[in-house]
Amino acid sequence: MPAFYKRHHRKADGRELILYSLSPLTAEALPEPLEAFGPAPHLRYHPLRREWVVYAAHRQERTFLPPKEHCPLCPSREGSFPTEIPFPEFQVAVFENRFPSLVPGPPPPPEGLPVAVGEALGRCEVVVYTMAHTGSLAALSEEERLLLAWVWRERYQALYAMEGVRFVMPFENRGEAVGVTLHHPHGQIYAYPFVPPVLERESQAFREGAVLLDLFPHLDPYAVDQEEGFLAFVPPFARYPFEVWVAPRERHPGPWTFSEGEMAAFARLLGRVVARYDALYGEPFPYVMVFHAAPLGEEGTFHFHVEFYPPRRTRDKLKFLAGTELGAGTFVVDALPEETARLLREAL
């Protein structure tokens, strides 16, 4: 584990902020405005799809503290408008989302609804990858990316230790094509009080067989890149034309069981996958990246992996999810995985 400095800060509105850095963090906090949270979220159960839906109605009024010309994820400077981070320096910053879908102390859900309801217990965090306003997982230095990987690992451990949390998912939404208007490199983490449907199905599959271990010997035509102990590949059953998975060759329930060497290899490979995406068309490639680690209780069989879903079909065309995908759950894909794997292999 790289030696790093860490600093906890309680924001004026009560939210936690954690700064991480390879050099000491000594600056004093700048003054912060006190902003009220909106109404608290709650859960409702969808009786036909059999899944929880999260209602976070205050998200409609989502605004950002700073004016437009000032990014809320940049460090704050003396005298300037306050950002989410009232410090002049950090390397990685994690803070509680100001408009959370899941919260540590949720109020009781509304009464009298004609469906099952639940408390939206959990936590939603924002992970700022770097002080720099532009960049990406690919553009970070190796040292910065490694620290970020250790931050994910630490957040996994902290959030799985929260009473009632059953699944923790770091993810990144990148690009306007997936609805992101904040370009400062960042991701998020959701800690859920239930095992979400996709993870329930994956858990069951892993309980019944070592799906990824069985697949690895056959992935040559699908390989995109590799590092010692890790493989990046387009799954032969990809649901998005440029879908890529990154997984350790041996089974790990999550990054928290990686060796130091594995942490470094994992961080490097993630960076290189994004570099390949960006090289494909010579511009930042939009994607949704999700980490699938073992839900609580599945540590014995679940195989950690990262899934990237890019919404692009070609340079100019987006893949839209519509009737068959949204209404039936069956994806139609225009491109063969063996072909997009080749394009991504040749991109760098």
Next chain:
Amino acid sequence: MPAFYKRHHRKADGRELILYSLSPLTAEALPEPLEAFGPAPHLRYHPLRREWVVYAAHRQERTFLPPKEHCPLCPSREGSFPTEIPFPEFQVAVFENRFPSLVPGPPPPPEGLPVAVGEALGRCEVVVYTMAHTGSLAALSEEERLLLAWVWRERYQALYAMEGVRFVMPFENRGEAVGVTLHHPHGQIYAYPFVPPVLERESQAFREGAVLLDLFPHLDPYAVDQEEGFLAFVPPFARYPFEVWVAPRERHPGPWTFSEGEMAAFARLLGRVVARYDALYGEPFPYVMVFHAAPLGEEGTFHFHVEFYPPRRTRDKLKFLAGTELGAGTFVVDALPEETARLLREAL
């Protein structure tokens, strides 16, 4: 059943075209170009999500026969560029999709893949709602909409009679926000050789309880509109802010068991839901509309309903599906169903 005329035509490239009209269809077919189909689709099984994925690689080269200024869903006129419909008149037209994801006589799937494969058996149809280039389900005359409803019913019966088909789904993708660039009012129908995952879960729920019948007595705050025997409502567990369902108050497996009066009420209510959507912001409201009828073998318990998924959160803002929705299967919604139901009630 309204008396209507029907005409079968085999297009030059072998695809079937069926015209429907309340007046006789006597014009001769105009000449058609012979366009080759692309490579045939196949299925691959996703071993972690446990669902079939359809590979239709030729869809990448999707082009339309006619030049840009000519809509391929308009009727053809003598001497003009040919459209998909080589006739000068029709009221509703159904034809096999030129770039199908599922086909009646699929070739064997590729061999040697490291995942389970299957034949992409089925059929993909385009349903042109009207000869008029502009309009919508709301803008059709009552007579036109009723004929369309009967066409859906007939296609249900024809496609469920196809050997190997297990689920039939009419749907409509409307608006550029869901990826549609053809503005001529139209929908599609997919006939699948398997029960897609969403329908599997709904079928199981209906086998275990009369979910919709149990819900109906409690829907007053969620009601949007109604017709004799039918209700339009925002489900109290909506996954999209303006999601609306239309369902018969008594259980029907599909429109094929509706009485004549129910067919008319259903068609009217569907049209009025779209009119309410369009009235909301004074412009065509984008949506994905899907019909959920009983998959093969579920006719005894499944309750037919229509689901509308609009991608709008507000007038200016789209709802993007991202990390939590795509990667975990858990939807976060900004608006309360009881509130959007009120907006839709008051829109007309």
